[in-house]
Amino acid sequence: MHHAQIDRISYQDSPIHRLDGRIKLACVLIFSVFVISLPATSVSILACYAIWPFAVLVVAGVPISFVLKHILIVSPFIAVLALSSLLYDKAPVIATFGPWRWETTAGVLRCFSICGKFIITMTALVGLVATTRFSDLLAAMAKLGVPHLLVVQLGFLYRYIFMLIDRGYHVLRARAGRKFRNLGFADELKTTAAIAGSIFIGSIDLAGRVNMAMQGRGFDGRFHRLTEMRIAGADYLFAATLTLYLVALQFLGRVF
Amino acid sequence: MAGAVEIENFSYDYPDGTKALVDINLSITHGEKVALIGPNGAGKSTLLLAMSAFLKGTGKISIDGIGATAKNAKKIRSLLGLVMQNPDEQLFMPTLFDDVAFGPMNMGLDEGEVRSRTTDALKTVGLEGMERKPPHHLSGGQKRSAAIATILSMEPKIITMDEPEASLDPKTRNKLNRLLKSLSQTLIIATCNMDFAAGLCERAILMDEGRIIADGGASKIMSDAKLMQTHGLEVAAVFSRITH
Numbered sequence: 386m387h388h389a390q391i392d393r394i395s396y397q398d399s400p401i402h403r404l405d406g407r408i409k410l411a412c413v414l415i416f417s418v419f420v421i422s423l424p425a426t427s428v429s430i431l432a433c434y435a436i437w438p439f440a441v442l443v444v445a446g447v448p449i450s451f452v453l454k455h456i457l458i459v460s461p462f463i464a465v466l467a468l469s470s471l472l473y474d475k476a477p478v479i480a481t482f483g484p485w486r487w488e489t490t491a492g493v494l495r496c497f498s499i500c501g502k503f504i505i506t507m508t509a510l511v512g513l514v515a516t517t518r519f520s521d522l523l524a525a526m527a528k529l530g531v532p533h534l535l536v537v538q539l540g541f542l543y544r545y546i547f548m549l550i551d552r553g554y555h556v557l558r559a560r561a562g563r564k565f566r567n568l569g570f571a572d573e574l575k576t577t578a579a580i581a582g583s584i585f586i587g588s589i590d591l592a593g594r595v596n597m598a599m600q601g602r603g604f605d606g607r608f609h610r611l612t613e614m615r616i617a618g619a620d621y622l623f624a625a626t627l628t629l630y631l632v633a634l635q636f637l638g639r640v641f
Numbered sequence: 642m643a644g645a646v647e648i649e650n651f652s653y654d655y656p657d658g659t660k661a662l663v664d665i666n667l668s669i670t671h672g673e674k675v676a677l678i679g680p681n682g683a684g685k686s687t688l689l690l691a692m693s694a695f696l697k698g699t700g701k702i703s704i705d706g707i708g709a710t711a712k713n714a715k716k717i718r719s720l721l722g723l724v725m726q727n728p729d730e731q732l733f734m735p736t737l738f739d740d741v742a743f744g745p746m747n748m749g750l751d752e753g754e755v756r757s758r759t760t761d762a763l764k765t766v767g768l769e770g771m772e773r774k775p776p777h778h779l780s781g782g783q784k785r786s787a788a789i790a791t792i793l794s795m796e797p798k799i800i801t802m803d804e805p806e807a808s809l810d811p812k813t814r815n816k817l818n819r820l821l822k823s824l825s826q827t828l829i830i831a832t833c834n835m836d837f838a839a840g841l842c843e844r845a846i847l848m849d850e851g852r853i854i855a856d857g858g859a860s861k862i863m864s865d866a867k868l869m870q871t872h873g874l875e876v877a878a879v880f881s882r883i884t885h
Contacts, residue, residue: 520739595730601723603747
Protein backbone atom coordinates (compact mmCIF):
# COMPACT_ATOMS: atom_id res chain seq x y z
CA MET A 386 0.00 0.00 0.00
CA HIS A 387 3.02 2.30 -0.43
CA HIS A 388 1.15 3.96 -3.31
CA ALA A 389 -1.94 4.85 -1.26
CA GLN A 390 -0.96 8.55 -1.11
CA ILE A 391 -1.85 8.86 -4.81
CA ASP A 392 -5.55 8.64 -3.93
CA ARG A 393 -5.37 9.90 -0.34
CA ILE A 394 -6.15 13.56 -1.04
CA SER A 395 -9.03 12.87 -3.42
CA TYR A 396 -10.70 10.80 -0.67
CA GLN A 397 -10.78 13.74 1.78
CA ASP A 398 -13.99 15.63 2.48
CA SER A 399 -14.57 19.32 1.78
CA PRO A 400 -17.19 21.48 0.03
CA ILE A 401 -15.11 21.19 -3.16
CA HIS A 402 -14.74 17.42 -2.84
CA ARG A 403 -18.52 17.12 -2.54
CA LEU A 404 -19.21 18.99 -5.80
CA ASP A 405 -20.42 17.02 -8.84
CA GLY A 406 -17.54 15.75 -10.99
CA ARG A 407 -19.16 17.03 -14.21
CA ILE A 408 -19.39 20.58 -12.88
CA LYS A 409 -15.78 20.55 -11.68
CA LEU A 410 -14.50 19.08 -14.94
CA ALA A 411 -16.49 21.51 -17.11
CA CYS A 412 -15.39 24.48 -14.94
CA VAL A 413 -11.71 23.52 -15.19
CA LEU A 414 -11.97 23.13 -18.97
CA ILE A 415 -13.72 26.50 -19.43
CA PHE A 416 -11.34 28.21 -17.01
CA SER A 417 -8.32 26.75 -18.88
CA VAL A 418 -9.66 27.97 -22.25
CA PHE A 419 -10.02 31.51 -20.83
CA VAL A 420 -6.48 31.44 -19.40
CA ILE A 421 -4.87 30.04 -22.54
CA SER A 422 -6.64 32.52 -24.84
CA LEU A 423 -5.36 35.50 -22.84
CA PRO A 424 -2.93 37.71 -24.84
CA ALA A 425 0.73 37.44 -23.77
CA THR A 426 0.76 41.15 -22.85
CA SER A 427 -2.06 40.88 -20.26
CA VAL A 428 0.25 40.33 -17.29
CA SER A 429 -2.02 41.92 -14.65
CA ILE A 430 -5.11 39.97 -15.73
CA LEU A 431 -3.11 36.73 -15.84
CA ALA A 432 -2.13 37.32 -12.20
CA CYS A 433 -5.84 37.82 -11.35
CA TYR A 434 -6.69 34.46 -12.97
CA ALA A 435 -4.36 32.73 -10.48
CA ILE A 436 -6.65 33.65 -7.57
CA TRP A 437 -9.40 31.15 -8.52
CA PRO A 438 -7.46 27.84 -8.51
CA PHE A 439 -5.54 28.78 -5.38
CA ALA A 440 -8.78 29.74 -3.61
CA VAL A 441 -10.28 26.36 -4.60
CA LEU A 442 -7.23 24.54 -3.20
CA VAL A 443 -7.45 26.45 0.09
CA VAL A 444 -11.18 25.68 0.50
CA ALA A 445 -10.56 22.02 -0.41
CA GLY A 446 -7.66 21.74 2.06
CA VAL A 447 -5.28 20.47 -0.62
CA PRO A 448 -1.66 21.18 0.41
CA ILE A 449 0.00 23.66 -1.97
CA SER A 450 3.21 21.60 -1.71
CA PHE A 451 1.32 18.61 -3.19
CA VAL A 452 0.24 20.71 -6.18
CA LEU A 453 3.65 22.30 -6.68
CA LYS A 454 5.33 18.88 -6.60
CA HIS A 455 3.08 17.67 -9.41
CA ILE A 456 3.59 20.85 -11.42
CA LEU A 457 7.36 20.46 -11.07
CA ILE A 458 7.22 16.90 -12.42
CA VAL A 459 5.79 18.05 -15.77
CA SER A 460 7.47 21.47 -15.87
CA PRO A 461 10.60 20.45 -17.89
CA PHE A 462 8.48 20.09 -21.05
CA ILE A 463 7.11 23.62 -20.74
CA ALA A 464 10.41 25.07 -19.48
CA VAL A 465 12.09 24.21 -22.80
CA LEU A 466 9.33 25.98 -24.74
CA ALA A 467 9.31 29.01 -22.44
CA LEU A 468 13.09 29.45 -22.37
CA SER A 469 13.41 29.09 -26.14
CA SER A 470 11.06 32.05 -26.64
CA LEU A 471 13.64 34.24 -24.83
CA LEU A 472 16.10 33.57 -27.62
CA TYR A 473 13.84 33.90 -30.64
CA ASP A 474 11.78 37.03 -29.97
CA LYS A 475 13.85 40.05 -28.95
CA ALA A 476 11.54 42.83 -30.20
CA PRO A 477 11.18 45.58 -27.52
CA VAL A 478 7.74 45.94 -25.85
CA ILE A 479 6.26 47.82 -22.90
CA ALA A 480 4.90 45.59 -20.16
CA THR A 481 2.41 46.84 -17.55
CA PHE A 482 1.48 45.39 -14.18
CA GLY A 483 -1.02 47.59 -12.35
CA PRO A 484 0.54 51.04 -11.99
CA TRP A 485 3.99 49.78 -13.04
CA ARG A 486 5.34 49.92 -16.61
CA TRP A 487 8.68 48.73 -17.87
CA GLU A 488 10.45 48.02 -21.13
CA THR A 489 11.35 44.44 -21.97
CA THR A 490 11.45 42.09 -24.98
CA ALA A 491 8.51 40.19 -26.47
CA GLY A 492 10.42 36.95 -25.73
CA VAL A 493 10.56 37.72 -21.99
CA LEU A 494 6.87 38.56 -21.97
CA ARG A 495 6.04 35.37 -23.89
CA CYS A 496 8.20 33.30 -21.54
CA PHE A 497 6.42 34.81 -18.53
CA SER A 498 3.04 34.25 -20.17
CA ILE A 499 3.77 30.57 -20.99
CA CYS A 500 5.04 29.89 -17.45
CA GLY A 501 2.16 31.78 -15.83
CA LYS A 502 -0.53 30.07 -17.93
CA PHE A 503 1.10 26.69 -17.34
CA ILE A 504 1.20 27.12 -13.56
CA ILE A 505 -2.39 28.43 -13.37
CA THR A 506 -3.95 25.77 -15.62
CA MET A 507 -1.93 22.98 -14.04
CA THR A 508 -2.97 24.17 -10.58
CA ALA A 509 -6.60 24.01 -11.69
CA LEU A 510 -6.08 20.55 -13.20
CA VAL A 511 -4.19 19.10 -10.22
CA GLY A 512 -6.84 20.70 -8.00
CA LEU A 513 -9.54 18.86 -9.99
CA VAL A 514 -7.78 15.50 -9.67
CA ALA A 515 -7.01 16.11 -5.99
CA THR A 516 -10.63 16.88 -5.14
CA THR A 517 -12.39 14.25 -7.30
CA ARG A 518 -12.18 10.48 -6.95
CA PHE A 519 -10.89 9.04 -10.19
CA SER A 520 -13.98 6.87 -10.61
CA ASP A 521 -16.16 10.00 -10.35
CA LEU A 522 -13.92 11.79 -12.82
CA LEU A 523 -14.29 8.93 -15.31
CA ALA A 524 -18.06 8.93 -14.84
CA ALA A 525 -18.10 12.71 -15.36
CA MET A 526 -16.05 12.35 -18.56
CA ALA A 527 -18.43 9.70 -19.85
CA LYS A 528 -21.48 11.86 -19.06
CA LEU A 529 -19.89 14.88 -20.75
CA GLY A 530 -19.44 12.92 -23.98
CA VAL A 531 -15.72 12.06 -23.87
CA PRO A 532 -15.25 9.10 -26.30
CA HIS A 533 -16.12 5.85 -24.58
CA LEU A 534 -12.89 4.13 -25.61
CA LEU A 535 -10.79 6.89 -24.04
CA VAL A 536 -12.72 6.69 -20.76
CA VAL A 537 -12.31 2.91 -20.66
CA GLN A 538 -8.59 3.16 -21.41
CA LEU A 539 -8.11 5.73 -18.65
CA GLY A 540 -10.03 3.47 -16.26
CA PHE A 541 -7.71 0.56 -17.00
CA LEU A 542 -4.65 2.79 -16.79
CA TYR A 543 -5.74 3.99 -13.36
CA ARG A 544 -6.55 0.46 -12.17
CA TYR A 545 -3.36 -1.20 -13.35
CA ILE A 546 -0.83 1.57 -12.82
CA PHE A 547 -0.87 0.54 -9.16
CA MET A 548 -0.05 -3.06 -10.05
CA LEU A 549 2.78 -1.90 -12.30
CA ILE A 550 4.12 0.30 -9.48
CA ASP A 551 3.96 -2.69 -7.12
CA ARG A 552 5.60 -4.98 -9.64
CA GLY A 553 8.38 -2.48 -10.36
CA TYR A 554 8.89 -1.94 -6.64
CA HIS A 555 9.19 -5.69 -5.98
CA VAL A 556 11.60 -6.26 -8.87
CA LEU A 557 13.82 -3.37 -7.78
CA ARG A 558 13.83 -4.66 -4.21
CA ALA A 559 14.75 -8.15 -5.46
CA ARG A 560 17.60 -6.62 -7.46
CA ALA A 561 18.81 -4.57 -4.49
CA GLY A 562 18.83 -7.76 -2.37
CA ARG A 563 21.29 -9.43 -4.72
CA LYS A 564 23.32 -6.47 -5.91
CA PHE A 565 26.41 -6.05 -3.75
CA ARG A 566 28.53 -3.80 -5.95
CA ASN A 567 28.27 -1.27 -8.75
CA LEU A 568 28.01 -3.22 -11.99
CA GLY A 569 29.25 -0.49 -14.28
CA PHE A 570 27.24 1.43 -16.85
CA ALA A 571 26.97 -1.32 -19.51
CA ASP A 572 25.85 -4.03 -17.07
CA GLU A 573 23.49 -1.65 -15.23
CA LEU A 574 21.92 -0.78 -18.56
CA LYS A 575 21.60 -4.48 -19.44
CA THR A 576 19.95 -5.23 -16.08
CA THR A 577 17.59 -2.28 -16.40
CA ALA A 578 16.59 -3.40 -19.90
CA ALA A 579 15.95 -6.92 -18.60
CA ILE A 580 13.80 -5.55 -15.76
CA ALA A 581 11.80 -3.34 -18.14
CA GLY A 582 11.36 -6.33 -20.48
CA SER A 583 10.17 -8.60 -17.69
CA ILE A 584 7.65 -5.99 -16.48
CA PHE A 585 6.44 -5.47 -20.05
CA ILE A 586 5.97 -9.19 -20.71
CA GLY A 587 4.29 -9.56 -17.32
CA SER A 588 1.87 -6.77 -18.21
CA ILE A 589 0.97 -8.49 -21.50
CA ASP A 590 0.25 -11.74 -19.62
CA LEU A 591 -1.79 -9.82 -17.10
CA ALA A 592 -3.79 -8.13 -19.87
CA GLY A 593 -4.59 -11.56 -21.34
CA ARG A 594 -5.82 -12.89 -18.01
CA VAL A 595 -7.85 -9.74 -17.28
CA ASN A 596 -9.48 -10.09 -20.70
CA MET A 597 -10.36 -13.68 -19.79
CA ALA A 598 -11.87 -12.53 -16.47
CA MET A 599 -13.92 -9.92 -18.32
CA GLN A 600 -15.20 -12.43 -20.88
CA GLY A 601 -15.98 -14.80 -18.03
CA ARG A 602 -18.44 -12.19 -16.79
CA GLY A 603 -20.16 -11.68 -20.12
CA PHE A 604 -18.09 -8.77 -21.54
CA ASP A 605 -18.84 -8.33 -25.24
CA GLY A 606 -16.79 -5.21 -25.99
CA ARG A 607 -19.30 -2.70 -24.64
CA PHE A 608 -18.98 -1.20 -21.17
CA HIS A 609 -22.12 -0.72 -19.11
CA ARG A 610 -21.93 1.25 -15.89
CA LEU A 611 -24.34 2.38 -13.23
CA THR A 612 -23.48 5.82 -11.99
CA GLU A 613 -25.56 7.97 -9.73
CA MET A 614 -24.81 11.66 -10.32
CA ARG A 615 -26.87 14.55 -9.08
CA ILE A 616 -26.30 18.27 -9.61
CA ALA A 617 -27.21 20.11 -6.41
CA GLY A 618 -27.52 23.76 -5.36
CA ALA A 619 -23.84 23.95 -4.35
CA ASP A 620 -22.86 22.87 -7.88
CA TYR A 621 -24.94 25.65 -9.45
CA LEU A 622 -23.45 28.14 -6.98
CA PHE A 623 -19.89 27.04 -7.83
CA ALA A 624 -20.52 27.31 -11.58
CA ALA A 625 -22.26 30.69 -11.20
CA THR A 626 -19.37 32.06 -9.09
CA LEU A 627 -16.83 30.99 -11.70
CA THR A 628 -18.93 32.51 -14.48
CA LEU A 629 -19.13 35.84 -12.64
CA TYR A 630 -15.39 35.71 -11.95
CA LEU A 631 -14.56 35.08 -15.62
CA VAL A 632 -16.95 37.81 -16.79
CA ALA A 633 -15.39 40.25 -14.31
CA LEU A 634 -11.88 39.43 -15.55
CA GLN A 635 -12.96 39.86 -19.15
CA PHE A 636 -14.36 43.29 -18.24
CA LEU A 637 -11.16 44.24 -16.40
CA GLY A 638 -9.09 43.06 -19.36
CA ARG A 639 -10.94 45.45 -21.67
CA VAL A 640 -10.82 48.41 -19.31
CA PHE A 641 -7.13 48.14 -18.40
CA MET B 642 -32.31 -33.09 -15.03
CA ALA B 643 -28.87 -32.56 -16.59
CA GLY B 644 -25.83 -32.82 -14.32
CA ALA B 645 -23.99 -29.65 -13.31
CA VAL B 646 -20.86 -30.68 -15.22
CA GLU B 647 -20.52 -33.62 -17.61
CA ILE B 648 -17.17 -34.24 -19.31
CA GLU B 649 -16.62 -37.05 -21.81
CA ASN B 650 -13.22 -38.00 -23.24
CA PHE B 651 -11.97 -34.42 -23.17
CA SER B 652 -8.36 -33.77 -24.15
CA TYR B 653 -6.51 -30.54 -24.72
CA ASP B 654 -2.97 -29.81 -25.95
CA TYR B 655 -1.16 -26.49 -25.46
CA PRO B 656 -0.12 -24.70 -28.68
CA ASP B 657 3.47 -26.04 -28.21
CA GLY B 658 2.11 -29.61 -28.27
CA THR B 659 2.32 -30.29 -24.52
CA LYS B 660 -0.56 -32.49 -23.39
CA ALA B 661 -2.44 -30.46 -20.78
CA LEU B 662 -5.55 -32.63 -20.37
CA VAL B 663 -5.77 -36.27 -21.40
CA ASP B 664 -9.05 -38.17 -21.80
CA ILE B 665 -10.93 -36.51 -18.93
CA ASN B 666 -14.23 -38.13 -17.92
CA LEU B 667 -16.16 -36.54 -15.12
CA SER B 668 -19.68 -36.04 -13.81
CA ILE B 669 -20.60 -33.56 -11.09
CA THR B 670 -24.18 -33.21 -9.83
CA HIS B 671 -25.87 -29.99 -8.72
CA GLY B 672 -25.04 -28.86 -5.19
CA GLU B 673 -21.83 -30.89 -4.86
CA LYS B 674 -18.71 -29.33 -3.37
CA VAL B 675 -15.77 -30.87 -5.20
CA ALA B 676 -12.05 -30.40 -4.60
CA LEU B 677 -9.85 -30.67 -7.68
CA ILE B 678 -6.52 -31.60 -6.14
CA GLY B 679 -3.14 -32.25 -7.66
CA PRO B 680 0.42 -30.95 -7.79
CA ASN B 681 1.46 -27.85 -9.73
CA GLY B 682 1.09 -28.41 -13.47
CA ALA B 683 -1.45 -31.23 -13.02
CA GLY B 684 -3.97 -29.51 -15.30
CA LYS B 685 -6.43 -28.28 -12.67
CA SER B 686 -6.51 -24.64 -13.85
CA THR B 687 -6.65 -25.75 -17.49
CA LEU B 688 -9.67 -27.94 -16.74
CA LEU B 689 -11.45 -25.00 -15.06
CA LEU B 690 -10.76 -22.83 -18.14
CA ALA B 691 -12.08 -25.58 -20.41
CA MET B 692 -15.29 -25.75 -18.33
CA SER B 693 -15.74 -21.99 -18.89
CA ALA B 694 -15.48 -22.51 -22.67
CA PHE B 695 -12.13 -20.71 -22.92
CA LEU B 696 -10.33 -23.69 -24.49
CA LYS B 697 -11.19 -25.76 -27.52
CA GLY B 698 -10.15 -29.37 -27.15
CA THR B 699 -11.41 -32.74 -28.32
CA GLY B 700 -14.26 -34.53 -26.56
CA LYS B 701 -17.28 -32.99 -24.90
CA ILE B 702 -17.98 -30.74 -21.93
CA SER B 703 -21.56 -29.92 -20.92
CA ILE B 704 -22.54 -27.40 -18.29
CA ASP B 705 -26.11 -27.89 -17.05
CA GLY B 706 -26.79 -29.76 -20.30
CA ILE B 707 -25.31 -27.10 -22.62
CA GLY B 708 -22.17 -27.79 -24.63
CA ALA B 709 -19.19 -25.67 -23.51
CA THR B 710 -18.37 -24.39 -27.00
CA ALA B 711 -17.38 -20.93 -28.27
CA LYS B 712 -20.90 -20.56 -29.68
CA ASN B 713 -22.49 -21.12 -26.26
CA ALA B 714 -19.79 -19.24 -24.33
CA LYS B 715 -22.03 -16.44 -23.10
CA LYS B 716 -24.71 -18.83 -21.83
CA ILE B 717 -22.08 -21.11 -20.26
CA ARG B 718 -20.47 -18.19 -18.42
CA SER B 719 -23.79 -17.09 -16.99
CA LEU B 720 -24.26 -20.63 -15.62
CA LEU B 721 -20.69 -21.16 -14.45
CA GLY B 722 -18.71 -18.40 -12.74
CA LEU B 723 -14.92 -18.64 -12.62
CA VAL B 724 -13.01 -17.07 -9.72
CA MET B 725 -9.44 -16.69 -10.90
CA GLN B 726 -6.37 -17.42 -8.79
CA ASN B 727 -5.15 -13.83 -8.64
CA PRO B 728 -7.94 -11.43 -7.56
CA ASP B 729 -6.09 -8.52 -9.20
CA GLU B 730 -6.97 -10.14 -12.52
CA GLN B 731 -10.62 -10.35 -11.56
CA LEU B 732 -11.00 -6.82 -10.17
CA PHE B 733 -10.50 -4.33 -12.97
CA MET B 734 -13.09 -1.58 -12.49
CA PRO B 735 -12.42 1.75 -10.73
CA THR B 736 -14.68 0.96 -7.75
CA LEU B 737 -15.74 -2.19 -5.93
CA PHE B 738 -19.40 -1.52 -6.75
CA ASP B 739 -18.67 -1.19 -10.48
CA ASP B 740 -16.68 -4.41 -10.37
CA VAL B 741 -19.40 -6.47 -8.67
CA ALA B 742 -22.06 -4.90 -10.93
CA PHE B 743 -20.00 -5.63 -14.09
CA GLY B 744 -21.33 -9.17 -14.63
CA PRO B 745 -25.03 -8.43 -13.95
CA MET B 746 -24.83 -5.37 -16.24
CA ASN B 747 -23.43 -7.52 -19.06
CA MET B 748 -26.26 -10.00 -18.48
CA GLY B 749 -28.65 -7.23 -19.50
CA LEU B 750 -30.47 -7.01 -16.16
CA ASP B 751 -32.38 -3.85 -15.29
CA GLU B 752 -30.80 -1.25 -13.02
CA GLY B 753 -32.82 -2.17 -9.91
CA GLU B 754 -31.91 -5.83 -10.22
CA VAL B 755 -28.23 -5.01 -10.78
CA ARG B 756 -28.15 -2.81 -7.67
CA SER B 757 -29.97 -5.40 -5.58
CA ARG B 758 -27.67 -8.26 -6.69
CA THR B 759 -24.54 -6.16 -6.18
CA THR B 760 -25.58 -5.10 -2.68
CA ASP B 761 -26.52 -8.68 -1.73
CA ALA B 762 -23.24 -10.11 -3.06
CA LEU B 763 -21.18 -7.53 -1.16
CA LYS B 764 -23.15 -8.26 2.00
CA THR B 765 -22.63 -12.02 1.60
CA VAL B 766 -18.86 -11.62 1.49
CA GLY B 767 -18.83 -9.01 4.27
CA LEU B 768 -17.79 -6.01 2.16
CA GLU B 769 -20.88 -3.85 2.55
CA GLY B 770 -19.99 -0.18 3.06
CA MET B 771 -16.92 -0.44 0.82
CA GLU B 772 -18.79 0.07 -2.46
CA ARG B 773 -16.89 3.20 -3.49
CA LYS B 774 -13.43 1.89 -2.62
CA PRO B 775 -11.05 1.23 -5.52
CA PRO B 776 -10.14 -2.49 -5.57
CA HIS B 777 -6.41 -1.74 -5.30
CA HIS B 778 -6.98 -0.27 -1.83
CA LEU B 779 -8.41 -3.52 -0.44
CA SER B 780 -6.36 -5.98 1.63
CA GLY B 781 -5.46 -9.41 0.21
CA GLY B 782 -8.35 -11.12 2.01
CA GLN B 783 -10.81 -8.41 1.00
CA LYS B 784 -9.69 -8.69 -2.63
CA ARG B 785 -10.35 -12.43 -2.52
CA SER B 786 -13.83 -11.84 -1.05
CA ALA B 787 -14.48 -9.13 -3.65
CA ALA B 788 -13.48 -11.50 -6.47
CA ILE B 789 -16.01 -14.03 -5.15
CA ALA B 790 -18.66 -11.28 -4.92
CA THR B 791 -18.12 -10.44 -8.61
CA ILE B 792 -19.26 -13.99 -9.41
CA LEU B 793 -21.98 -14.29 -6.74
CA SER B 794 -23.74 -11.21 -8.18
CA MET B 795 -24.22 -13.14 -11.43
CA GLU B 796 -26.00 -15.90 -9.45
CA PRO B 797 -24.45 -18.77 -11.41
CA LYS B 798 -25.52 -22.35 -10.72
CA ILE B 799 -21.90 -23.46 -10.57
CA ILE B 800 -18.84 -21.67 -9.19
CA THR B 801 -15.30 -22.75 -10.03
CA MET B 802 -12.36 -21.36 -8.08
CA ASP B 803 -8.66 -21.57 -8.76
CA GLU B 804 -6.69 -21.81 -5.50
CA PRO B 805 -8.94 -19.39 -3.61
CA GLU B 806 -7.02 -19.89 -0.36
CA ALA B 807 -3.59 -19.04 -1.82
CA SER B 808 -1.64 -16.36 0.11
CA LEU B 809 -4.29 -16.00 2.80
CA ASP B 810 -3.50 -16.00 6.51
CA PRO B 811 -5.24 -18.70 8.64
CA LYS B 812 -7.89 -16.32 10.00
CA THR B 813 -8.86 -15.07 6.53
CA ARG B 814 -8.71 -18.63 5.18
CA ASN B 815 -11.13 -19.84 7.86
CA LYS B 816 -13.45 -16.93 7.07
CA LEU B 817 -13.33 -17.85 3.38
CA ASN B 818 -13.98 -21.48 4.28
CA ARG B 819 -17.12 -20.50 6.22
CA LEU B 820 -18.29 -18.32 3.34
CA LEU B 821 -17.84 -21.08 0.77
CA LYS B 822 -19.58 -23.62 3.02
CA SER B 823 -22.58 -21.30 3.25
CA LEU B 824 -23.01 -21.14 -0.55
CA SER B 825 -25.73 -23.30 -2.05
CA GLN B 826 -24.18 -23.43 -5.55
CA THR B 827 -22.17 -26.31 -6.97
CA LEU B 828 -18.55 -25.58 -6.04
CA ILE B 829 -15.48 -26.86 -7.86
CA ILE B 830 -12.29 -25.77 -6.17
CA ALA B 831 -8.83 -26.37 -7.60
CA THR B 832 -6.29 -26.44 -4.80
CA CYS B 833 -2.99 -27.85 -3.55
CA ASN B 834 -4.00 -27.16 0.06
CA MET B 835 -5.33 -30.44 1.44
CA ASP B 836 -6.48 -28.97 4.76
CA PHE B 837 -8.55 -26.36 2.99
CA ALA B 838 -10.04 -28.95 0.62
CA ALA B 839 -10.74 -31.43 3.41
CA GLY B 840 -12.58 -28.83 5.48
CA LEU B 841 -14.86 -27.84 2.65
CA CYS B 842 -15.48 -30.60 0.13
CA GLU B 843 -17.12 -33.99 0.42
CA ARG B 844 -15.67 -35.19 -2.89
CA ALA B 845 -12.12 -35.03 -4.26
CA ILE B 846 -10.76 -35.51 -7.76
CA LEU B 847 -7.01 -36.12 -7.90
CA MET B 848 -5.28 -35.01 -11.10
CA ASP B 849 -1.69 -35.42 -12.24
CA GLU B 850 -0.03 -34.89 -15.62
CA GLY B 851 -3.35 -33.90 -17.19
CA ARG B 852 -5.20 -37.08 -16.15
CA ILE B 853 -7.72 -37.96 -13.49
CA ILE B 854 -5.96 -40.37 -11.14
CA ALA B 855 -8.67 -40.85 -8.51
CA ASP B 856 -12.21 -39.67 -7.95
CA GLY B 857 -14.21 -40.32 -4.80
CA GLY B 858 -14.92 -39.31 -1.23
CA ALA B 859 -12.57 -36.58 0.03
CA SER B 860 -11.78 -38.48 3.24
CA LYS B 861 -10.96 -41.68 1.33
CA ILE B 862 -8.66 -40.03 -1.23
CA MET B 863 -7.01 -37.47 1.02
CA SER B 864 -6.26 -39.99 3.79
CA ASP B 865 -4.47 -42.37 1.40
CA ALA B 866 -0.89 -41.43 2.28
CA LYS B 867 0.67 -43.57 -0.45
CA LEU B 868 -1.57 -42.14 -3.17
CA MET B 869 -1.01 -38.58 -2.01
CA GLN B 870 2.78 -38.93 -1.74
CA THR B 871 3.02 -40.61 -5.15
CA HIS B 872 1.48 -37.51 -6.67
CA GLY B 873 3.46 -34.92 -4.71
CA LEU B 874 0.73 -34.13 -2.19
CA GLU B 875 0.34 -34.61 1.54
CA VAL B 876 -2.36 -36.06 3.73
CA ALA B 877 -4.60 -33.37 5.20
CA ALA B 878 -3.87 -32.74 8.91
CA VAL B 879 -7.37 -33.82 9.89
CA PHE B 880 -6.88 -37.25 8.26
CA SER B 881 -3.29 -37.50 9.38
CA ARG B 882 -4.44 -37.33 13.03
CA ILE B 883 -7.04 -40.04 12.39
CA THR B 884 -4.45 -42.32 10.67
CA HIS B 885 -1.98 -42.03 13.54
